[in-house]
Amino acid sequence: MRRLLVLSLLGPVLPGLCGAQSITGTVRDPEAPVRNATILFTDPRVKKPLRATTDSAGGFVFHRLQPGTFTLTVEQAGRRWTTPPYQIGLKERLVAELRVGPDSGTALAHFETDRSRYLEEAGFYQRMQTLHGSFFTRAEIRESGRSSLTQLLGNVRGLRVVTVAGGQDIVFRSAVSAGLSPSGSSTAPRVELDGMNLCHPSVYVNGTITRRASVGDPATTLDDVESIDNVEAIELYQITDVPPQFTRYNETCGAIILWRRRG
Numbered sequence: 001m002r003r004l005l006v007l008s009l010l011g012p013v014l015p016g017l018c019g020a021q022s023i024t025g026t027v028r029d030p031e032a033p034v035r036n037a038t039i040l041f042t043d044p045r046v047k048k049p050l051r052a053t054t055d056s057a058g059g060f061v062f063h064r065l066q067p068g069t070f071t072l073t074v075e076q077a078g079r080r081w082t083t084p085p086y087q088i089g090l091k092e093r094l095v096a097e098l099r100v101g102p103d104s105g106t107a108l109a110h111f112e113t114d115r116s117r118y119l120e121e122a123g124f125y126q127r128m129q130t131l132h133g134s135f136f137t138r139a140e141i142r143e144s145g146r147s148s149l150t151q152l153l154g155n156v157r158g159l160r161v162v163t164v165a166g167g168q169d170i171v172f173r174s175a176v177s178a179g180l181s182p183s184g185s186s187t188a189p190r191v192e193l194d195g196m197n198l199c200h201p202s203v204y205v206n207g208t209i210t211r212r213a214s215v216g217d218p219a220t221t222l223d224d225v226e227s228i229d230n231v232e233a234i235e236l237y238q239i240t241d242v243p244p245q246f247t248r249y250n251e252t253c254g255a256i257i258l259w260r261r262r263g
Contacts, residue, residue, distance in 0.1 A: 020064040021088050025096030026057065027074055027107075033058025034100060037076040043068055067092070067129075074100055074107055081107035089115070090129050091137050114139060116232060118262055122207065124233055132241045136234040138261070148223050149231065153256070156236065164217040166224065172201050172238060172254040199253035201236075204246055206260055213253035226258050233259040 023041070027034040039060045041050040045068060052060040067090045073082045081100040088094055092113055099108040116138070119125060128135040134156050146152040150168050154161040160171050200218045203211040203225050211220050235257040237243070242255045 023062045023094045027098045040073040042071045079104045083107045083109040134236040138232050149228050166221045169221040201254040204257045232261040
């Protein structure tokens with residue numbers, strides 16, 4: 001039961017921030033945008049498809065979709081065109097261009113994703129899909145309106161902003177000091193703050209450790225490490241959930257992994 005409590009601490013809480021999957025698209029025939037057509041988003045796991053209607057420019061949008069395989073169907077004046085199956089991943093935003101012919105049949109579909117190839121190669125999306133933690137994509141960071149990493153992450157459940165000598169920093173509840181170390185024998189650093197064991201997590205940038213975990217005032221705050229404008233994605237883990245590639249230095253306060261923007 002204690003393990004389940006710690007996992008729940010890292011759920012993101014960001015009012016006004018939409019991290020759900022979405023599709024924005026347009027439909028055209030050989031001559032012009034297809035207006036006032038019905039678009040069906042069909043997920044084989046769900047009995048009833050979602051519906052949208054194209055506007056004067058042939059545009060449509062589906063918000064808050066479930067990750068998985070889907071098809072899009074265009075209906076107009078008794079005709080139907082359906083795309084081949086396609087897959088949308090966790091927090092993925094797709095832009096779709098659909099082309100339909102004069103008669104019912106297959107809709108030609110071109111999908112563009114907002115996912116970064118280098119983050120894909122770094123394993124970010126796979127970890128986001130399979131591991132416990134909190135994850136932020138560039139779209140979420142931009143839409144948050146926050147001006148610093150401390151402001152952004154201070155809204156994640158289980159984290160807290162504290163004032164230190166160098167300014168402000170993020171602290172985690174120390175899962176190890178709460179007796180939740182996998183080995184059960186860790187000598188993790190501890191600090192009491194409002195009756196909770198808290199400490200400053202390790203920080204990695206592009207997979208390389210930049211700041212070691214600590215208690216008290218860290219030599220470098222999170223905002224000193226990187227500007228929010230330069231960050232492409234973020235991963236946050238409590239000590240019991242840190243992936244093996246980010247535990248080389250015996251992280252005892254969890255870890256924050258920053259991925260810098262490229263280009």
